[in-house]
Amino acid sequence: STSTGGSTASTGSGAFKTGPGVDLAAKSITLGVLTPLSGPAALIGSPLTNGQKAYFDSLNANGGINGWKVNLTVQDTKYDPQTQVQEYNQLAPGVLFLGQSLGSPTTQAIESLASSAGILVGTAAQDSAFVNQKINAVIGTPYAVDTANAMFYVSQHKPAAKLGIIYQNDAYGTDGLKGFTAGVAAYNLNKVADATYNATDTAFTSQVLAMKNAGADTVVLTALPTPAATMVGTAASMGYHPQWIFQGPAWSEFLMSSTGDPTGKATAVAPALVGVWILDYEAAWGDTSVAGMNQFLAVQKQYFPTQVPDNYFLYGYCLALMEKNLLAKAIAARDLTRAGVLDAKLHLGTIDFGGLLPNATYTPSLGPADRQTGISQVDAGAPGYLKQIEPYFTSSAAQSMTFAG
Amino acid sequence: MTTFAQLLFAGIALGSVYALVALGFTVVFRATRVINFAQGEMLAFGAFLTSWLVLSGGLPFWLALVVGAGVTAGIGLAFQALVLRFALGRPDFTVVMLTLGLAAILQSAIPPLFGSNPRANGDPWGASALHAAGLVLNWVQIWSIVTAVVVLVAFYWFNRSHFGLAMRAAAADEEAALAVGIPLRRVFAVAWALAGLVACIGGVFVAGFPSTLDPTVGNVALLAFPAIILGGIDSTTGAVLGGFLIGAVQELTAGYQPQYLSWLGHNFYLAAPYVVMILVLLVRPYGLFGSRPAERL
Amino acid sequence: MNALEVRELSLRFGAVAALDGVSFDVAAGELFAVIGPNGAGKTSLFNLLSRITPLSSGTVRYFGQDLLAFRAHELAGAGMARTFQNLGLFLPLTALDNVLVGRNHAMRAGLVGSGLRLPAARREEAANRRAAWEALAFVGAAAVAQRPVGSLPYGMQKRVEIARALAMEPRLLLLDEPVAGMSRGERGEIAELVGRLHADTDTTVLLVEHDMGVVMGLADRVLVLDFGRVIACGTPAQVQADGKVVAAYLGQPLP
Amino acid sequence: MSALLEVRDLTVAYEPGLALDAVTLEGADGGATCLLGPNGAGKTTLLRAISGLLRFHGGRILAGEVRYAGQRVTGADPARLVAAGMAQVLEGRRVFTTLTVDENLRTGPLGRRHKQRRGEQRDRVLALFPRLAERLGQPAGLLSGGEQQMLAVGRALMSSPGLLLLDEPSLGLAPLVTQGIAAALAQINAEGTTLVVVEQSSALAQAVARDGYLIHTGEIRAHGPLSQLLADEQVLSTYLGVKQA
Amino acid sequence: MTGLAVAARVGDAPPSRSLLPKDARPGWRRLWLAAIAVLGLLLPFMVNGYWLATAVFVLIAAIGALGLDVLTGRTGQISLGHAFFLGAGAYTGGVLGGRYGLSAALWIPAAAVVAGILGGLVGPTALRLRGLYLAIVTIGLVFIGQHVFVNVSYLSGGPGGEALPVPRFGRLNFATGAHVGGLFLNRDGLYYYLALVLLAGAMVYVSNVGHSRPGRAMSAVRDRELAAAVLGVDVARTKVTAFVLSSMLAGLSGALYGSFLGFVVPTQWNLTLSIQYVVMIVVGGMATVWGPVLGAAVVVGLPALLQNVSGSLPFLATGTNNHGVLTVSDASAIAYGVFLIVFLLVEPRGIVGLGRRFASLGSWFATTRQEKKADGVNTD
Ligand SMILES: Nc1ncnc2c1ncn2[C@@H]1O[C@H](COP(=O)(O)OP(=O)(O)OP(=O)(O)O)[C@@H](O)[C@H]1O
C-alpha cells in the first residue's frame, strides 16, 4: 500500500506528485529518524526525538497537515557512523526524507549518500559544516555564530576582559573556536589563552591552570557537560573564579542536582556553576512570556508527561515544527517528491517558532537559518536553573561570518 | 613553582586512581595471566551503584561504599562462578574474550539501571579542600592518594601470604596447581572479588570532585594500561608506582608541553603515557618491576 | 678435521657456574656422549653450541670455523641440528609440518612464491614434503604424520622430534636425552636408529643421556661433567671404571 | 589388605577416540603398584582420570568409577582429592616456572593443618635432593631438566600423602638420583603411603613396586606380582617390545 | 584449512596421497564451497539495502580480520594496534584518491602498501616484547596514531574529520552506480563485489602462505620461538614479515571501510575498533582462513541483526534511558555480550572449531569402535 517509487495521481486540479514514503490514499507521510538512543549521546538523542515525536503526535491528533499524517520511523544509531550508514540504507527507500539525523560525524557519513539520492536531511548538528548544504535543513544557530555573538556581548559588558577558551578537540570544539576567534578579532578583545581536551579525558587541571596562569578572567567552554563541570569545579577548588561562558551543549540541569530539578540533592559543583553564562537560542523552559510556550507545554504534558525540562526536547519539538512548515509548503505545491521537498526547503522563507527559537530563514542562497544567540545565567532558583539575561541578538561578527561548502 | 606543585599534586591524585585501577588489573593477572577488559566497566558499575545508594537510597556514604564495593566484588565472584569456572584449562586468549563479554554486558546495563545523566558520586567531601602553601588540595584527592597507598600495603601483605603464593602458582600452571591441591576456584574467586572491590573504590574516586560521574567513566581503565605495563604487569608495587608516575607524566605534560614543546601537537598529554611506556619497555621489556618469564630450553 | 674444538668454555648464571673451563674435541664422524649429574651443565653446553645462550667466555670452532660467526638460525643451514630435553615441538602443528619446519633452511619460497603458488615454490614444497615424510618413516612415525603432535603420546613426540632433526640433514647432531620417557623396547629401537644413522652417514653425533645402557652401547667416547667441570673423558669402559664418575653419577645400579 | 584406590570399568575418551576401555584396577592400602605399558598405552590417561585432571586435556569419562578410601570420587575436584591425601607427580615435570624452588615446595592446599605438615616434610625433601637446597631461591623454570624433576617429586612428597601417584618419576634423572628416589619411595611406602607408579624404565619400578598392571591400547592385559609380569616372556616381547636376545 | 576438513587419518599410508592432503578432502567440501560462492555472488539481489550495507561492512572487516589473524592467530603476536593500520589505509586512500584524485586502481593498492610499510617500521620495535606486553604496546600505537591523525590535518582533515573518496575505475564510477554486464549495480552493489573479490583473493593468498614455508615459520615462532630459531627460522624476520602482511591487509580493509563510510574522524580509529577485530578472529577461530571471515560476520552482523529486530518494535515502546528503562539497543548489546560468553564457553576454538566438531562427529559415527581405539597407538 505504501509507495516506494514516485507516483503521480490526479486529484482535483493538476497531478499530485509523490515520492517514497508517501501514501497518497492514506494521506500519510513517513519520515526517517537516525538518532542515538543508546550510549552517551542518548542523553541528547532521546529527549530530542521525544520532542519531535510529541509535536507530530499532537499534529496528527489535530487533523495533521490538511489531513496528511506524519509518521516517524526511528533507528538507533548509537552515535556510530557505521551503524548510521546501515540504518540509512535501511530507512532511505521507505521515507520521504530524514526528519532527523543527529550528530556531526554521523551525518557526515551519510552526506554523500543522501545528496546523491536527493534526500533532505533534518540535521540536528550545530557545527557550521552543514549550513551551506542544499540537502541539510538545520534549525538553530551554529556554534561558531554563538561564540561570535558571545564575544560581542563580552565587548559590551566586559570590554577589558582577558579571554580564554577551552574547547573539545573535535568538530564541535573547533567550530566554537572558529566563532571565538572571529569575535575576538572583530571586537578587538584580548585573548590570553586557549587549551583543548579530548572527549575521553577525566582530569583537566592543566587546562584550567593554563587559563589561570594566563590571567584569563572570562573563559569560554566549548565542551560537554561532564568535562565542563569538572573544569569549573577544578578552578573553584583553586580559588579561581573567572566568568565562565558555556557553549550550549556544555550545559545540563543534572550538573546542578541529582534529579535535574530542585527535588534532588545538590551536586558538589553546583555552587560554582551559579552565575555561569550559557549561550543558547532556545527560550527558557516554562517562560510563558514567549508566545509558543503554552502550547508547547500543553503538548509536552499530554504526550511526554515525565519529561523534565530539557532543551533538547524543545529543540526536537522545533525541528518538527520546521518540518511541518516544509511539508505544508510541498503539499501546497502538490509535490511530495524528494525533489519537491528540497525545493520547498530552499524557498521556505521565514519560520516563526513562536519565540521558542528565534525565527529561521531558508533561502536558495543557503547559509545558517538563524544567526541569533541568547544568553542565560545559571540561577539556582530559576526553572531549569536558567534565567535569560540577554534576549536573542545577532552581532555584526556573526552576521558577516562566512561558511565553507 | 606553585604551578609545578599543583600539577604534580593533580598528577599524583590522578595517578592514585590509575593505581587503584591498575591494582585491579594486577590482582586478576597474578592469579590468571589474563587482562580483565571488564575492569573499567566494573569500576563504572561500582561508582554508579554507590552514588545511587547515596543519592536515591539515602544511605550514608561509607555504608554505601561498603555495599557498593561488596556488590561489585559480587559481580567478580559471580563472573568466576558462572562463567570462568567453565573455562578452566582454556587458552588465556579465550578468557580475555570472556571478560570482553562481561564488559559489554556491564556497559549496557549501567544506563538502564542508573540513567546516563552525569551525576555526583555521593562522597561526603564535595568541594572541600585543604589550602596549604599556596596549593589547593581537595580532600577527595587526598583521600584517593591515601586509599591507594593503604590498598597497596594491604595487597603487599596479601601477596606474601600463603594465599598469594597459591594465586601465583595458579597463574603459572592451572593443572599443576590443582595437582598440588590448590583450590583453583576459590583462588580465582578471591582474585575476582578483590578486583571488583578495588574497582568500586577506584570508581568512586575517579568521579570525586571536581569530576562527575557519567557512563564513560570506565574509560579511565584505558589510561591505566600504561601504568600497569610500566610497573610490570604482575607487580603490585609496580602497578601503584606506575600509576603515580603516569598520572604525574600526564599532568605535567599537559601543563608544560603546550608551552615548551608545542610542535608535538595539541593534547600530547594523551599520548605521552604511552610514549613513556614504550620508551621504558624498549629498555626493560618487562617493565620496571615485572618478572621475566622463567623459561629455558 | 674436528667437528668441534671447545676451549675453556665457561658460563655463569649469577652465582651458579653452569660450565667452568670446559675443553674437548669431537672428531668428525664421532659419536660422542656427554654425561653427568643433573645440573652438571650438559644442556647448557648444548645451548651454547646452538647459539641460543650467548657465548661470553671461551672459544668454539665448528668444523674449523669460529662459532661466533653464526647466529642461531644460521646454524641450521651450516649443518647443525638438535633435539631438546623438554621437547621443542610445535604442539598444534602436525608431525609432518613440524618436520617441514626443520627443512626451513633448505627452502626459499617467500610471500610471493608461496602465496601465488608459483611453479618453483610448488616444486620445492613437494620435494621437501617427500623428504620430511621419509624422515618420519625412518623413525617409525609415518602413521601419525597428519596428527597434531600435541595429541601424541610422549614417546611418539620424541620420535617426531628426532625425525625433525634428521630431516635437517645435519653434519652435527645434538641429541639431548633422546630416550628419556621411553619404554625399554623403544629405547632399544631409538638406540639402534641412532647407531644406524651414525654408521650409514658421516654424521657427527653429540649425545646427552642418562640411560647408561644406551650411552655405553653407542658412544665412541664419553665426556663426564660435574658442576660444570670435566671430571673424566675416555672410552665407555674407562669412564665406567672411574671412581669419581661412580661416586658423582653412576652409583650402584638398581637391580 | 583393603583397597585404598579402586578403579572399576573406567572408559575414557579424548576427542579423537577412546583412550581407556573398561579398565579395572586396585591399589591396596599401603601397597605399591606399578603400571607398565608402551607409549600411548593409556597410563597417563588412567592417572589423570583418577586425579580428576582429564578435563585439562579435553578428555571425558564415559563410564565406570573411581573410589578412593571407599568413596566414589569420579570426576571430583582435584584439589579436594589432594587435601584428602592423594598427591601426584604429573607427567612432564610441570613445576611452577615463575615461582622459586622454595615457593614451589610451599605450594599446596590452603589451611593451617596442611601448612604444618609441609613444614615437617621440607627437611626430608631437601635431604633427599641436596641439589634443590642449593637452588632454593632460583625460579624453577631456570632449573635443569633433572632438577625440575626432583622438584616435582619433592613437591608431591611435601604433603605426606596417603596415596601418591607418580607418572615417570625418574624421567631424566641421573642414575644416582634415581637410586635415591627408589630408596625414598620404598621408605615412605613402608611408612604407610600407598604408591601407584608409572614407569618406563622398569628398574625403578622393580625396586619399589610389588604389584604390576600391564596396560596396552587402553586395556589391562595382565596383572599380578610385578616380578612375575616382568619375567613373562610374552609380556615382554608382545607388549613391552623388548627384543629377546 | 576450513571447518569442513576432517583430520585425515593416515595409516602407514601411500605417501603420495598424504603428501597432498588437499586431495584427501571429501568431495562434499567442494560442494560447500560452490554453494558459498553462489550465495556470495547472488546476495546483492536477495537482500534489502540494510543487509547489503551490512554485508559490505562484513566483507571489508573480514579482510582486516584476515590480516590480524596472520599476526595474532598464525604468528602469535597479540596486537591491539590494528585500528592504527586501518586508519593509515583509510587516510592513504583519502590523500591519494581524494586530494590527488588518483584512480582507485592506484589508491586502493597504495593504501595496502603504505600500511604495510608502517607495519614494517613498527614490527622491529615489537621484537623484544612478548605476549601482553606487546599487546599493550600496540595499544600505544592506537593512542599515538590518534594523536597524529588529530594533529596532522593534511591527512585527516583534523579533529573534525574528512570525507574520503569513492572508488572510480575509469568509467566505472561507484558514486553513481554502473551497468556491469547488463546488470545495474548501485553504489553498495559495486562496493560489495569489489570487497568480495578482494576478500576472496586475500583468503586464497593467506591460505597458500599458511600451507607453505613462510606460514609454517610463523606458526613455529608462535609456538616456540627459541626452538624455531634453532631449526633455522629467522625469528625477527618472520615477525616483521607477519607485521607487514597483517598491516597490508588492514590498510586495504581500512581504505575500503573509510571510502564506503564516506567520512571518517580521527577518533574512530580507537581501541574499541582494535578489540573488535580481536574478537572477530577469536570468535571465528584463529589460524584458519574461514575463521576471520565468519568472525567478522558475527561481530558486524550480529549487532546489525539485533538492531534490526529492535527496529521492528513499535517506536519508543521501550522508553528512553533517561528514565532507567532498558532500551532495545542496550538490550541487544547485553545479548551480544551474553552470546560472546556462552559461545566461547561452548566452543573455545571458534566457529570453525564448531564446524570441525560437527565434521568429526560425522567421522565418529563412520568409524568403528575398534578403529578408534587403535588410532594412534603404536602396536609394533
Ligand atoms: N590431550 C589429548 N588429546 C587427544 N588424545 C590424547 C590426548 N592425550 C593422550 N591422548 C591419546 O590417548 C592415548 C593414551 O595416551 P597416554 O598419554 O595416556 O599414554 P601413556 O601410556 O601415558 O604413554 P607415554 O608412555 O608415552 O606417556 C594415546 O593414544 C594418545 O594419543
Ligand SMILES: Nc1ncnc2c1ncn2[C@@H]1O[C@H](COP(=O)(O)OP(=O)(O)OP(=O)(O)O)[C@@H](O)[C@H]1O
Ligand atoms: N638461565 C639460567 N639461570 C640460572 N641458572 C641456570 C640457568 N640455566 C641453567 N642454570 C643452572 O645451571 C646448571 C646447569 O644446567 P643444565 O640444564 O645445563 O644441566 P644438565 O646437565 O642439562 O642437567 P640435567 O641432566 O638435569 O638436564 C643447573 O644447576 C641450572 O639450575
Ligand SMILES: [Mg+2]
Ligand atoms: Mg639437561
Ligand SMILES: [Mg+2]
Ligand atoms: Mg604418559
